[in-house]
Amino acid sequence: MKNLRDDYFNPFFSHIYVEKSVRNHVRTQKILAKFPSAEIIEISHYKDVFCRNRQSYQLQHCAQKLILAARQGTLLYGGAPVCQSFGNQYFYYVSCAMNCIFDCEYCYLKGMYPSANIVVFVNLEDIFAEIERMLENHPLYLCISYDTDLLALEQIIGYVREWCDFTAKHENLKIEIRTKCVNKSFVRNFTPISGVIYAFTLSPQTVIEAFEHHTPSLTERLSCAAELIRAGCHVRLCFDPMIYVPDWKQHYEEMLEQVFHMINMEKIVDVSVGTFRISQDYLKNMRRQEPDSAVIWFPFQREDGCCHYPNDLMEQMECFLTERLEEKIPKEKIFRWKM
Amino acid sequence: MVYIFTALYCEAHIFIRQFKLIKNQESTWFQEFYNEISGIRLTITGVGEIAAAAAVSSICSVYKPTQGDLLLNVGICAHTTKKDGIFLCNKIIEKATGKTFYPDILYRHNFCEGTIVTEMLPWNGKKNASPTENLYDMEAAAVYQTGIHFFGPHQMIFLKVVSDSGAVEEISREQAEHLMEKYQDCIFDHIEQISYITQKNMCRRNRLHQEEDRLIETFCADLHCSKSMRDSMQQYIRYLTLAGIDYVSVIRDMYEKELLPCKDKREGKLRFEEFKRRLF
Secondary structure, eight states: OOSSOOOOOOTTTTEEEEEEGGGOOOHHHHHHHTTSSEEEEEETHHHHHHTTTOHHHHHHHOOEEEEEEOOOOOOEEEETTTSSOTTOEEEEEESSSOOOSSSEOOHHHHHHHHHSSSSEEOOHHHHHHHHHHHHHSSOEEEEEEESGGGGGGGGHHHHHHHHHHHTTOOTTEEEEEEEEEOOEEEETTTOOOOTEEEEOOOOOOHHHHHHETTOHHEEEEEEEEHHHHHOOEEEEEEEEOOOOOOHHHHHHHHHHHHHHSSOGGGGOOOOEEEEOOEEHHHHHHHHHHOOOOOTTTTEEETTHHHHHHSSSHHHHHHHHHHHHHHSOOOOGGGEEEEO | EEEEESSSSHHHHHHHHTTTTEEOTTTSSSSEEETTTTEEEEOOOSSSSSHHHHHHHHHHHHHHTTTTTTEEEEEEEEEOOSSSOOOEEEEEEEEETTOOEEEOOBOOSSSEEEEEEESSSSSTTTTTTOSSOEEEEEEHHHHHHHHHHTTTTEEEEEEEEEEESSSSSGHHHHHHHHHHHHHHHHHHHHHHHHHHHHHHHHHHHHHHHHHHHHHHHHHHHHHHHHHHHHHHHHHHHHHHHHHHHOHHHHHHHHHHHOSOSSSSSHHHHHHHHHHHHHOO
């Protein structure tokens, strides 16, 4: 074997697929300028690449490609029943990018999408226009970082800043940016906006090391969250999904101690608690793609098309965390996911 | 196994020589050469989309490729401007239908990349001047469309050596052979590298599953498991193995305490519940 190096995969975004219709879009130009040596491949529709048969999610994740496209059809979706609405009546989510640069073994995106390549929709202006139409009728609570980690892509696409600027102009719009990312340059150079909630997904360090590949450590996430709180931002902590590992109680206890030590819990907007659950169909796809992942091969209990930990384990895990959190924050600020 | 498909013998000879391929005398429909030790099976499809589709379909139906296998379509082609070079195709257009296909380019390589257009007839550069720089051949789109029934887009490689700019009739068999020889080293290196990576990933997976299967077999027999209990057990053992939980000592302890083997299915059910209780 000649010259076989360990890094035999192509680097991230070595290839960028661009829909013909957005080739000259200003955001496309800005993104492409960041990858001068990428191979640019023109496509008719993003699904021609994204929805091919028999793709390997696992292998593609080792050499992710970028697809730049225009979002057409439905631009905003009603919040899914397995997602937490945090008491908001008009709960919607938007998908301005699909897939994530992080590689969390339990992530539902692996079951939902046929490809690990990242799609970025460059026509953000169409999404903004649709939101403005809806805001004429009622306020809106919008999750913008469900099908991706938008903050992790910020240096490439700059969408979080655009969303923040847009939200600042609309009083009745509240957005949630869910992330595991620690984007220090973003945190240092921005102004807090009242309608923006930064939601950090937290897990014990053992879970991060075992299943949340390439993500920042618990300490880094907490330090970023603490910095945002000090700057006057709204911060939410998401203990969701809680992942079962042997000695889970000890690991989650250690995590909470660190959280309470680093975060001023009185300043937290709210917290969410929920054990891992997933649609049966997504789980089936994930198991096919990841035959060696312990976290998704857990013998789950099936109920109404949804797979979750056995009821007693689920109850134990969620109650443990909720009770400990109640020692630090009022009950009404704790949102526990219910089946 | 690497399944190589070329349209002509003159495109195949470098592989036959390098990998010491033996002709399969039993193959009556297509010329087929193989070497089980090298893990190469080469088929000469004949020229054109229909011939290529028929050959890929026939070979893959017989040998049933797995996730650890690769498909390589290699041969000469035309280029709109260049008269030489080797290209790895990242986009394949079927001229007759306008359909487009995208093989995954996951691994590092030293080739130039390009778009190839597959036509039913040899491309005549003078008649069909193209505004973009493209490669032209007569098989790639058919190989992809047939191959995708058996391989993933990450398992298919399309390597094309430029022979002309729209005047294939001027290329002799010897010239085609010479062109293939010119690029043979980089082609062999690429095959070797990609098949090594693919095999490496597959070996780890197989080893893990074989260990599991052996254990499940013995344990289930001693528990008198029904089909559904066996499925459930398989699920538990797989999880426990992947999670690195020491379930073997629990099983051993059950044998030591003479809780196993069970005398009937009913007792087996109770023991299975006990096994689960001890681990969670």
